[in-house]
Amino acid sequence: MPSPTRRTPHPREKRIVFANIDREGYTPDIECYLRNGGYEELRKAITMEPDAIVNEVKASGLRGRGGAGFPCGVKWGFIRRGGPKPTYLICNADESEPGTFKDRYIIHQDPHQLIEGMVIACFALDVHLAYIYIRGEFPQGAKILEKAIAEAKEKGFLGKNLLGTGFDLEIYVHRGAGAYICGEETGLIESLEGKRAYPRIKPPYFPAVLGLYQCPTIVNNVETLCNVKHIVRMGGAEYAKIGRPNNTGTRILCVSGDVQKPGYFEVEVGSLTMGEVINDLCGGLKPGRKLKAIIPGGSSAKVLKAGERYKIKEKAADGTMVDKEIGIEDIRMDFDSLAAVGSMAGSGGVIVMDDTRDMVKTLNNLNEFYAHESCGQCTPCREGSLWMRKITDRILAGGGVESDPDLLKSVADNIAGKTICAFGEACSWPTQSFVIKFREEFQGKSTKQLPPPTPPEYLSETLIGSEPKALPEGASH
Amino acid sequence: MQIPPDLLSKIDEAISHYPVSKRSASLPLLHLFQEHFGYISEEAIVWIAEKLELQPINILELVTFYPMFRRKPAGKHHIRVCRTLACAMAGGYELKEKFCKATGIECHGHGHSGGHGHGDPVSISKDGKWSIEFVECLASCGTGPVCMVNDDFYEAVADEEIPQILSKYQ
Numbered sequence: 314m315p316s317p318t319r320r321t322p323h324p325r326e327k328r329i330v331f332a333n334i335d336r337e338g339y340t341p342d343i344e345c346y347l348r349n350g351g352y353e354e355l356r357k358a359i360t361m362e363p364d365a366i367v368n369e370v371k372a373s374g375l376r377g378r379g380g381a382g383f384p385c386g387v388k389w390g391f392i393r394r395g396g397p398k399p400t401y402l403i404c405n406a407d408e409s410e411p412g413t414f415k416d417r418y419i420i421h422q423d424p425h426q427l428i429e430g431m432v433i434a435c436f437a438l439d440v441h442l443a444y445i446y447i448r449g450e451f452p453q454g455a456k457i458l459e460k461a462i463a464e465a466k467e468k469g470f471l472g473k474n475l476l477g478t479g480f481d482l483e484i485y486v487h488r489g490a491g492a493y494i495c496g497e498e499t500g501l502i503e504s505l506e507g508k509r510a511y512p513r514i515k516p517p518y519f520p521a522v523l524g525l526y527q528c529p530t531i532v533n534n535v536e537t538l539c540n541v542k543h544i545v546r547m548g549g550a551e552y553a554k555i556g557r558p559n560n561t562g563t564r565i566l567c568v569s570g571d572v573q574k575p576g577y578f579e580v581e582v583g584s585l586t587m588g589e590v591i592n593d594l595c596g597g598l599k600p601g602r603k604l605k606a607i608i609p610g611g612s613s614a615k616v617l618k619a620g621e622r623y624k625i626k627e628k629a630a631d632g633t634m635v636d637k638e639i640g641i642e643d644i645r646m647d648f649d650s651l652a653a654v655g656s657m658a659g660s661g662g663v664i665v666m667d668d669t670r671d672m673v674k675t676l677n678n679l680n681e682f683y684a685h686e687s688c689g690q691c692t693p694c695r696e697g698s699l700w701m702r703k704i705t706d707r708i709l710a711g712g713g714v715e716s717d718p719d720l721l722k723s724v725a726d727n728i729a730g731k732t733i734c735a736f737g738e739a740c741s742w743p744t745q746s747f748v749i750k751f752r753e754e755f756q757g758k759s760t761k762q763l764p765p766p767t768p769p770e771y772l773s774e775t776l777i778g779s780e781p782k783a784l785p786e787g788a789s790h
Numbered sequence: 791m792q793i794p795p796d797l798l799s800k801i802d803e804a805i806s807h808y809p810v811s812k813r814s815a816s817l818p819l820l821h822l823f824q825e826h827f828g829y830i831s832e833e834a835i836v837w838i839a840e841k842l843e844l845q846p847i848n849i850l851e852l853v854t855f856y857p858m859f860r861r862k863p864a865g866k867h868h869i870r871v872c873r874t875l876a877c878a879m880a881g882g883y884e885l886k887e888k889f890c891k892a893t894g895i896e897c898h899g900h901g902h903s904g905g906h907g908h909g910d911p912v913s914i915s916k917d918g919k920w921s922i923e924f925v926e927c928l929a930s931c932g933t934g935p936v937c938m939v940n941d942d943f944y945e946a947v948a949d950e951e952i953p954q955i956l957s958k959y960q
Contacts (some may be wrong), residue, residue, distance in 0.1 A: 386798075408929045409926070409927055410927070411874045411875050411876065411926075411927040411931065412875070412876060412927075412930055412931050413929060414930050414931050414933075415932070416929070417929050417930060434883045442810075448924070448929070449856075449858045449868075450928050450929070450938065451820070451929075452941040453941060453942075453943065484948065485807040487814075487817070487818070488821055489817070489856075489860035490817055490820070490821070490852075490856035490857070490858040490859055491856055491857035491926075492855065493926060493927075494855060505814055505818065506811060506813060506814055506818075507811070507813035507815065507816035507817065507842075507848075507852075507895075508813075508848075508852075509851055509852065509855045510855070513914045515876075526810050526811060563793045563920065567931060567932060568932065569876035569877055569879075569931035569934065570876055570931075571879065575931075575932040575933070576932045577932060588851050591794065597937050612874070612875060612927075636898070637933045662931065664875060664876055664931070666879075670879070675875065677873060678873075678874065681873070681902075682873075682874050682926055682927070685902055685926060686926060718955075744906060756897075766915070772791075
């Protein structure tokens with residue numbers, strides 16, 4: 314998929330997973346991949362003991378790139394080879410966290426890298442049946458992957474007795490159908506079983522124990538599985554030298570919003586600060602604009618406000634921890650630093666907002682997303698996400714009452730931590746952080762006195778219809 | 791409802807991908823039906839359920855859960871415009887309006903109930919040639935606003951490109 318934004322890597326990038334993305338003349342077919350050293354790591358991996366591969370991944374310190382940042386080697390370590398049940402591997406290609414757009418390019422431009430990573434993972438974990446769960450909105454991506462699988466099978470990298478090892482493996486592509494919740498691993502598993510994507514309760518349904526068809530299952534993100542290939546090439550210890558301790562490797566940052574040059578950048582984890590990402594990688598803000606807010610790790614991450622100061626602890630050269638106060642531009646872009654300032658690195662999607670943006674409108678957009686995407690299984694999330702959207706809707710329509718900012722926060726507080734899956738947190742964190750940090754803006758738009766107009770002013774049609782314009786004059790939502 | 795032989799062979803192929811449980815083939819079969827017939831009819835639901843040895847409700851509950859499945863036909867060509875934050879900041883709402891204007895679709899409201907009737911996200915032009923729908927994040931936030939026409943993806947769509955894009959579909 315040629316992109317109009319195709320460009321050469323920025324000098325501060327370190328491209329490993331994205332090495333072939335946007336490369337002149339690079340095509341997604343297997344011949345091109347083989348010409349560029351493709352499947353060499355698989356050939357190496359099959360000479361290794363499966364446990365040795367798992368140990369290399371553990372030694373690499375690789376943390377999951379889907380959003381939660383869980384150590385991949387630890388996850389793999391839960392699998393016991395030779396158990397009574399088969400083990401399955403699922404590649405989570407449901408990339409749907411707003412602000413994230415990295416897997417798209419791997420799938421469309423370098424599908425064999427993913428497949429090689431998957432075959433190595435399957436070999437290490439004794440998996441004979443694996444699925445790529447790709448979001449329904451990537452129909453071309455699904456076709457490209459299917460073609461790549463067929464090519465790999467023809468060349469003997471997949472299928473029965475792959476590369477003469479006696480090891481059998483089938484990989485199939487499974488398309489989702491537009492539901493964000495399928496990115497949650499247990500929801501994804503339910504969906505792959507042909508059901509509504511209702512996330513499962515943990516415990517007992519940890520996928521590594523009771524996953525697909527109640528069997529041990531590893532679910533890994535596209536970027537994570539691609540990294541496996543490079544860990545086999547470099548060795549875990551060597552890979553761990555990239556990035557920073559506990560935040561190893563590279564990370565694909567996806568920057569969108571109000572910067573001059575949005576895009577994707579593969580950088581060593583923690584090698585850049587937020588300010589460098591915006592000013593160096595993305596060419597800064599648009600002329601004459603000032604930074605207002607940043608969502609640092611996909612839309613669910615708590616928003617950071619320009620001008621905020623954060624007290625963090627940092628390891629000094631002599632190994633002691635020292636207290637430090639930093640601003641938003643000094644935040645190091647890694648898992649631990651973003652957690653220390655009260656947000657998260659999440660999926661790597663950075664959304665930048667400048668001073669022309671209305672924070673109520675911004676939050677309303679996210680609230681609409683979460684209200685639409687809640688799976689509806691848990692009451693606090695199903696009702697709360699819609700309620701929050703209705704409140705920001707009415708504030709924007711001019712009907713906000715004085716207590717609305719508090720009400721918003723209170724609804725959010727009653728969702729987080731009270732649901733089966735992390736969607737509860739994902740939908741309440743934006744509201745909590747926006748309302749706390751931009752309180753004046755919400756308050757300024759919520760000026761109506763309580764009590765609001767009561768029922769006689771509502772006609773039954775206005776309650777059923779979805780058209781705000783149908784409301785009688787003078788009535789608030 | 792006629793199931794042509796090539797669709798039937800695609801269905802059997804899809805089912806073969808799930809050696810452990812046929813039920814897993816529900817979503818793939820729904821995709822195949824929607825691609826072929828344009829929407830998921832009552833008959834299709836019953837047929838798929840029978841094929842996979844399930845009850846019709848097991849299929850119906852998927853059609854009502856997954857946003858991509860439709861129970862009514864859309865237009866001949868279906869446009870999906872991304873609604874979510876980064877695209878909205880780059881002009882996604884305006885893009886949807888301009889598509890509506892260029893295709894003669896009467897669009898009601900802005901959210902997911904923009905279609906005709908409560909809870910229906912799809913709006914169709916009078917001649918049935920075009921339909922449009924707001925969808926959530928299409929995962930290309932760096933090149934907003936983005937949209938899809940049928941299975942084709944378009945990014946950083948400028949106003950002047952709209953006629954050019956539409957002219958590809960007859």
